Amino acid sequence: MSSSAPRTKNLVPDWIQVPYPHVEQxxxxxxxxxxxxxxxxxxxxxxxxxxxxxxxxxxxxxxxxxxxxxxxxxxxxxxxxxxxxxxxxxxxxxxxxxxxxxxxxxxxxxxxxxxxxxxxxxxxxxxxxxxxxxxxxxxxxxxxxxxxxxxxxxxxxxxxxxxxxxxxxxxxxxxxxxxxxxxxxxxxxxxxxxxxxxxxxxxxxxxxxxxxxxxxxxxxxxALCPDSVIISRLAAREAWETGISRATMRGQELWAEKMLKSKNAAEGLAAYREKRTPKWYPSHL
The missing domain is CATH 3.90.226.10 (2-enoyl-CoA Hydratase; Chain A, domain 1)
Structure with missing residues (x-):
């Protein structure tokens, strides 16, 4: 690895809410x-x-x-x-x-x-x-x-x-x-x-x-909407796990309504209308 690879464990930043599990190696x-x-x-x-x-x-x-x-x-x-x-x-x-x-x-x-x-x-x-x-x-x-x-x-x-x-x-x-x-x-x-x-x-x-x-x-x-990244990834992976036709249905069944009602969806649409950079909320999906 390059010389920029970490050699010592970093301090946990204050924006992390729960300490991470120990991984020895x-x-x-x-x-x-x-x-x-x-x-x-x-x-x-x-x-x-x-x-x-x-x-x-x-x-x-x-x-x-x-x-x-x-x-x-x-x-x-x-x-x-x-x-x-x-x-x-x-x-x-x-x-x-x-x-x-x-x-x-x-x-x-x-x-x-x-x-x-x-x-x-x-x-x-x-x-x-x-x-x-x-x-x-x-x-x-x-x-x-x-x-x-x-x-x-x-x-x-x-x-x-x-x-x-x-x-x-x-x-x-x-x-x-x-x-x-x-x-x-x-x-x-x-x-x-x-x-x-x-x-x-x-x-x-x-x-x-x-x-x-x-x-x-x-x-x-x-830098993108965390809810959109999570849901887009899961919906795409459904094809990997279950096949294309089932994945199409499950994406809509499981995530569409919850996504459209989220604070991040409202923020993204408002930012587009107001021609500004969106300020995303943490995802709690």
């Missing part, structure tokens, strides 16, 4: 108002995640969704080699042999993200390899920026396991049958060039500018 910071930055801090282990950390991250993302003043999050890894190399395989073998740690991940899945629906967007600044569970996290994120040395891989067939945290159906939706089969049956690396061409990566950014670019992008989202 990650650095939690708030680079700008309304933005959460989470940095996996195990560069010596390619930022792989032990079970305890993935459970803690599950609690953190739930806290993020419930904190009214937070509007966008950036997820990255420390160092310049890997965003996340997946689960800690050495610990996983110990679990199989001793049962010292629970097998179950939280409801949100690996890293608290692979089965996450959530309310608010998470942007990935992929600063290197995203392999195994790391790629599964990327596949379920909202927008991905990547450094020139980034690549992606589902190597589970080489380890005697399978990518069962959501990657397989998501690859099918994103890439189609034949590209997906090529990846998951061989465990080969998806190059950055392919990841851009296949629509996985939004933008390639120099390593030293990657984090700043992702935060700037999060800032763009945070």
């Amino acid at each position: 990650c650095i939690i910071s708030f680079p700008r108002k309304h933005i959460l930055l989470v940095t996996i801090n195990r560069p010596q282990f390619m930022n792989c995640l032990p079970v305890e950390t993935t459970i803690e991250l599950g609690a953190l993302w739930k806290w993020y969704d419930s904190e009214p003043e937070l509007r966008a999050a950036v997820f990255t890894g420390a160092g310049e080699r890997a965003f996340c190399a997946g689960m800690d395989l050495k610990q996983r073998l110990d679990i199989l042999n001793t049962n010292d740690v629970a097998h179950e991940y939280p409801q949100g899945g690996f890293g608290g993200m692979t089965n996450r629906t959530g309310k608010k967007p998470i942007i990935i600044a992929c600063n290197g390899h995203a392999h195994g569970g790391g790629m599964e996290i990327v596949l379920n994120a909202d927008v991905i920026f990547a450094s020139p040395n980034a690549d992606f891989r589902l190597p589970e067939v080489l380890r005697g396991v399978s990518a069962l945290a959501g990657a397989l159906p998501r690859c099918m939706v994103l890439f189609g049958n034949h590209r997906t089969m090529d990846l998951v049956l061989t465990g080969r690396t998806l190059t950055l060039k392919e990841a851009v061409e296949w629509g996985l990566v939004k933008e390639v950014v120099a390593q030293e500018k990657l984090l700043e670019r992702a935060i700037d992008y999060a800032d763009e989202i945070a």
Whole structure:
């Protein structure tokens, strides 16, 4: 990661209402108002995640969704080699042999993200390899920026396991049958060039500018109506989860009336009429 990556935990700003849950192997910071930055801090282990950390991250993302003043999050890894190399395989073998740690991940899945629906967007600044569970996290994120040395891989067939945290159906939706089969049956690396061409990566950014670019992008989202961002994201994700026809109905059923009656809708329309910048209220959806 670039030298701008955080190395120490920031103080909690006064606009945060509830303290965030502890995450032992990650650095939690708030680079700008309304933005959460989470940095996996195990560069010596390619930022792989032990079970305890993935459970803690599950609690953190739930806290993020419930904190009214937070509007966008950036997820990255420390160092310049890997965003996340997946689960800690050495610990996983110990679990199989001793049962010292629970097998179950939280409801949100690996890293608290692979089965996450959530309310608010998470942007990935992929600063290197995203392999195994790391790629599964990327596949379920909202927008991905990547450094020139980034690549992606589902190597589970080489380890005697399978990518069962959501990657397989998501690859099918994103890439189609034949590209997906090529990846998951061989465990080969998806190059950055392919990841851009296949629509996985939004933008390639120099390593030293990657984090700043992702935060700037999060800032763009945070400047918008938080209710509209939450509802638009959830309505779009319904197609991901349920199919297009059902998603169209659920978007209207669940969110349209509540959105149109909100203080932020009134503020946005008034600001348009008065030709001024809107002043958004915290979202309590």
